[in-house]
Amino acid sequence: MKPDIPRDPEQRWEWIKYQIRSRGMTMTALAASLGVTHKAMGNAKYGPYPRMERGIAKLLGLTPQQIWPERWNADGTPARQRPNRSESSPRVRLANRKDSGSNARAQRIAGEEV
Secondary structure, eight states: OOOOOOSSHHHHHHHHHHHHHHTTOOHHHHHHHTTSOHHHHHHHHHSOOHHHHHHHHHHHTSOHHHHOTTTBOTTSOBOOSSTTOOOSOHHHHHHHSOOOSSSHHHHHHHHHHO
16 A cells, blocks of 8 residues: 655655654664765755665655655656766765875865864
């Protein structure tokens, strides 16, 4: 049985928060379990964020397509405006880049840690 998920984005977000709380979890705890900040979790409210959407859907026992049909294709892939964008964290992407010899990379990483 498919749950009655609101189509309006504001109502849908409130429904998601209610469902998470009803399972004894908080948004902050869910974010921590996914290795992101609570602010990153909140970004899923405003736009496509496949990693967070998958985490929320998994906790709710649903698929991301059921919760956000406008953000996901029927085959289970995200409907992206930037299809080549990686889902890995910026820290991982920065760590995998070749060092250019400048300290810009170190400054970016230090800025993320603040």
